[in-house]
Amino acid sequence: MTVGSGSSGAVVANRLSEDPSVSVLVVEAGESGEWSLPITIPMFHWNLYKSKYDWKFHTVPQKHACKGMRDQKSYWPRGRALGGSSCMNGMVYVRGSRHDYDDWAANGCEGWSYKDVLPYFIKSENIQIPDIKDSDYHGTDGPLYVSPGNASLLADLYGDAMQELGYKVVDSNGEDMIGYLSISGLEGNVFMKTKKNSSYDYPDTQLHIATVCGTKDDIDPAITRVNLKSEVLLIAWVFITESIA
Numbered sequence: 001m002t003v004g005s006g007s008s009g010a011v012v013a014n015r016l017s018e019d020p021s022v023s024v025l026v027v028e029a030g031e032s033g034e035w036s037l038p039i040t041i042p043m044f045h046w047n048l049y050k051s052k053y054d055w056k057f058h059t060v061p062q063k064h065a066c067k068g069m070r071d072q073k074s075y076w077p078r079g080r081a082l083g084g085s086s087c088m089n090g091m092v093y094v095r096g097s098r099h100d101y102d103d104w105a106a107n108g109c110e111g112w113s114y115k116d117v118l119p120y121f122i123k124s125e126n127i128q129i130p131d132i133k134d135s136d137y138h139g140t141d142g143p144l145y146v147s148p149g150n151a152s153l154l155a156d157l158y159g160d161a162m163q164e165l166g167y168k169v170v171d172s173n174g175e176d177m178i179g180y181l182s183i184s185g186l187e188g189n190v191f192m193k194t195k196k197n198s199s200y201d202y203p204d205t206q207l208h209i210a211t212v213c214g215t216k217d218d219i220d221p222a223i224t225r226v227n228l229k230s231e232v233l234l235i236a237w238v239f240i241t242e243s244i245a
């Protein structure tokens with residue numbers, strides 16, 4: 001059973017269910033969202049803020065930041081639907097910094113150095129940008145389409161301006177991650193002009209999806225009891241997972 005069906009939970013459940021001998025139950029707190037227009041239209045995420053597809057988190061009052069915000073609290077949107085925050089994110093395809101992965105490995109996380117994780121980034125990606133298609137850092141056979149962010153002519157003007165100011169224009173997912181993100185900014189999650197969230201790739205095999213739209217008090221424990229033969233994976237985003245655990 002996986003709890004949480006966001007960017008990571010959806011992918012993990014999908015991969016587990018590729019094994020026909022494994023039966024996977026996905027439990028997700030939000031709705032499907034499959035028919036929600038703001039979820040399917042690229043870059044419509046503003047329309048999802050504070051909607052039923054958002055957890056609507058706020059930080060505690062900040063002492064030194066958020067001085068223009070009510071009670072000095074920062075609003076942190078988070079996706080609450082099948083697909084999680086991939087339903088509302090800004091679609092910019094940026095991998096983590098290689099230095100962070102290497103730091104994790106140096107601190108004992110075996111198998112998490114940048115060298116270790118890079119093959120998985122490559123495997124998951126289907127890059128649609130001709131200039132970097134042949135780069136050793138990109139893949140062309142994976143399910144995640146990455147296309148040029150050329151929706152606005154301004155993107156190229158920004159690139160020119162940054163170069164004029166002496167900044168390097170780079171492929172931030174390539175060898176040199178520091179500089180201005182080139183190729184007009186990379187976009188992920190888009191295929192045939194439709195936004196894709198992580199849950200769309202669920203295969204039909206051995207996968208059961210339960211969306212739990214209610215609080216603990218709304219749910220009848222008699223009909224939500226699940227007997228498991230194997231593991232429970234908590235993949236409900238970094239803050240929430242800890243509170244469930």
Ligand SMILES: Cc1cc2nc3c(=O)[nH]c(=O)nc-3n(C[C@H](O)[C@H](O)[C@H](O)COP(=O)(O)OP(=O)(O)OC[C@H]3O[C@@H](n4cnc5c(N)ncnc54)[C@H](O)[C@@H]3O)c2cc1C
Nearest residue numbers: 004006007008028029077080084085089090091092236237
């Ligand atoms: C507005 C916005 C813009 C962003 N822009 C970008 C961007 O341009 N580029 C980029 O790389 N990243 C961006 N991100 C970040 C990116 O979307 C997240 O880092 C990523 O989606 C996190 O994946 P996750 O699987 O950890 O969590 P999520 O995708 O958030 O998934 C967690 C899931 O767990 C579910 N859940 C929580 N608690 C429970 C429970 N008790 N029971 C069952 N289910 C539960 C949630 O409803 C959710 O569906 C953005 C995020 C937001 C909110």
